[in-house]
Amino acid sequence: MNEPPANPIRPRLVRNWLSLAGFILAIGSFFAFVLLFAIDLMAEHSNPYMGILTYVVAPGFLISGMALITTGVLLHRWQLRKSLPGAPPPRITIDLARPQDKKLLAGFLVGTPVFLLLTAFGSHRTYQVSESVQFCGQACHTPMKPEFITYQNSPHARVSCVECHVGPGAAWYFKSKVNGVRMLASTLANNFERPIKTPVKNLRPAQETCEECHWPQKFVGNLERTYAHFLADETNTPFTVRMLLNVGGGETSSGRTGGIHWHMNLGNKVEYLATDEQRQVIPWVRFTDPQGVVTEYRTPNFKGDPKPSEIRRMDCMDCHNRPAHHFRSPSEAVDLAMSVARIDPRLSWVKSNAVEVLTQNYGSESEALRKIDSTLRTTYTNYPQIDSLVAEVQDIFRNNFFPEMKANWRVYPDNISHKNWAGCFRCHDGRHKTPDGKRSIKASDCNSCHIILAQGSGPQLETLNPKGLPFFHIDAEYSDFSCAECHTGGLVK
Ligand code: HEC
Ligand code: HEC
Ligand code: HEC
Ligand code: HEC
Ligand code: HEC
Ligand code: HEC
Structure with missing residues (x-):
């Protein structure tokens, strides 16, 4: 019996530089993948770059290699066709009578399931890694x-x-x-961009992220918080505020509603217009109650109406905008370190000096760490624990200030409070009124969101007052809604 001639076209089609390069790339990255994969299986701790190399970079090269092979074949075929006008276009034919083709088919039948299995596993891992x-x-x-x-x-x-x-x-x-x-x-x-802009545009609505874990129906009751501060005087006088925050709930199924979490949007809808990119200036607010009654509030000098596209519906992130990335201000970070004695509160002027050195502008982290070291050492020449003081202040810097990205508390407002940023007072400042001027937004007095249980230091903190105390503000004058004019996170002027 006559053996049919070996298919002359196929080898010729793959014999071109592009396909050859593709082969080398594909085979190289395949072996790289196998090796990396074996290491990944055996390693006890996963290394971030390992996963990326194994499941993103190596398969990437493998796919590029295969794409090169195919492109090479197609290109070559097109060239052949051009060089032989009139001749039938070269075809790839499979003839099972040819032993070579039989071998190929067998290889294909065994290879495909293995390849698919590897692909499935690989793409699952690629998915996992790219989500890690x-x-x-x-x-x-x-x-x-x-x-x-x-x-x-x-x-x-x-x-x-x-x-x-x-x-x-x-x-x-x-x-x-x-x-x-x-x-x-x-x-x-x-x-x-340096810093990366905030708020994140088109962030997914909180209903689909936060509420996957924090079930809003379940919030009820009050939350007790203690804010421990130290004044910027010679003795670092402690000044603590203990408060009961009226967090409340958003729905009747688990308790009384109202309070701060009234905004949870279960029945109520609060919408607003911000005139700046960071959403710090809010001149217009619209509230729709569960019955559909609409109330509009605006500040005195805001005229006209916002465009529908500029209106944002309030959700968790409008108060909790730093749940995962809280850049502590110098004052807050030093207060914290002092309250847990990582910085000794008995060291004179330490609050003031530590905040001062953290508030400066530095070009890079290494410059900042050097300056913190030299400034503190020249200030406290005879202090035996100077090493630990320097280390602690440097640690505060490393965890909260990022000169290379120009990222720190100054550029990332925290909206949960009203001391360093306008926060709640963007709306609850008594200036947002209904168009007839008769009613302003509720909860615009000091006891509607929290009551002060105790404040001061030492024995003053030992008796709690369940009715709430009027805020005693050291001896500094202040007017109701202007906290952030003086308090900026650094030293108070
Ligand atoms: C608990 C939820 C949560 C987690 C977890 C989280 N983020 Fe965020 N992230 C936020 C919120 C909320 C904002 C601010 C959004 C806004 O104001 O629009 C934000 C903002 C950002 C920004 C913009 C800059 C800024 O600070 O506002 C970047 C970049 C970012 N996150 C990256 C990350 C990275 C990387 C991780 C994981 C290492 C991560 N996030 C984990 C909730 C989260
Ligand atoms: C995957 C689950 C998950 C998601 C999504 C999530 N959280 Fe949390 N959240 C947690 C866990 C776990 C804690 C810690 C609980 C604890 O300390 O008791 C927590 C704690 C909190 C706290 C209390 C923090 C404190 O100081 O004690 C707040 C506020 C909060 N989350 C808000 C948010 C907001 C806002 C979002 C959406 C941007 C969000 N969470 C998304 C799981 C989640
Ligand atoms: C009007 C502003 C505001 C809105 C909107 C808001 N919260 Fe809160 N939430 C607060 C305040 C204030 C606290 C008190 C604790 C604090 O100051 O961190 C709090 C406390 C919490 C806590 C901590 C409770 C605890 O027991 O420790 C969680 C979790 C939380 N909120 C989740 C959410 C989620 C999820 C949403 C959106 C469905 C949401 N909040 C909407 C202001 C708000
Ligand atoms: C975008 C504007 C806006 C911001 C920001 C805002 N609120 Fe409100 N808040 C409202 C509106 C509107 C109402 C309903 C007022 C009314 O009916 O007069 C309200 C109502 C309340 C109530 C009364 C709820 C009740 O029981 O009736 C409390 C308490 C409250 N807010 C606390 C806070 C706190 C705490 C913050 C900051 C963490 C905050 N709000 C931030 C718009 C805002
Ligand atoms: C709209 C609600 C609201 C109103 C009105 C309000 N506060 Fe607050 N206040 C808060 C919230 C929320 C926090 C703390 C949130 C956090 O830090 O977790 C807070 C925190 C504080 C703190 C502790 C801050 C710190 O760091 O020590 C003081 C003091 C305080 N408020 C005083 C006042 C005074 C005085 C008034 C009246 C002029 C007032 N508040 C009106 C919501 C409100
Ligand atoms: C006119 C400026 C001014 C205004 C407005 C103002 N403060 Fe102060 N505040 C001061 C000064 C000055 C000190 C003493 C700072 C020091 O010695 O460290 C101080 C100290 C404090 C402290 C204790 C120390 C610390 O560093 O936290 C708290 C808490 C505080 N203020 C809260 C508030 C709140 C809340 C508001 C708004 C209701 C407010 N202040 C408005 C000037 C002001």
């Missing part, structure tokens, strides 16, 4: 450092980035990857 905290926080090291470090210091350190920033569902996954590619490009081109 390491990938989000460390792959683009410089731009994400501030958010990554503050995140690790937050109550959400065990919640992965994507649970707040992406949430469940394929559509948002896809959106975030498209966005990620853009960010990667700007990281490579080194033209990303």
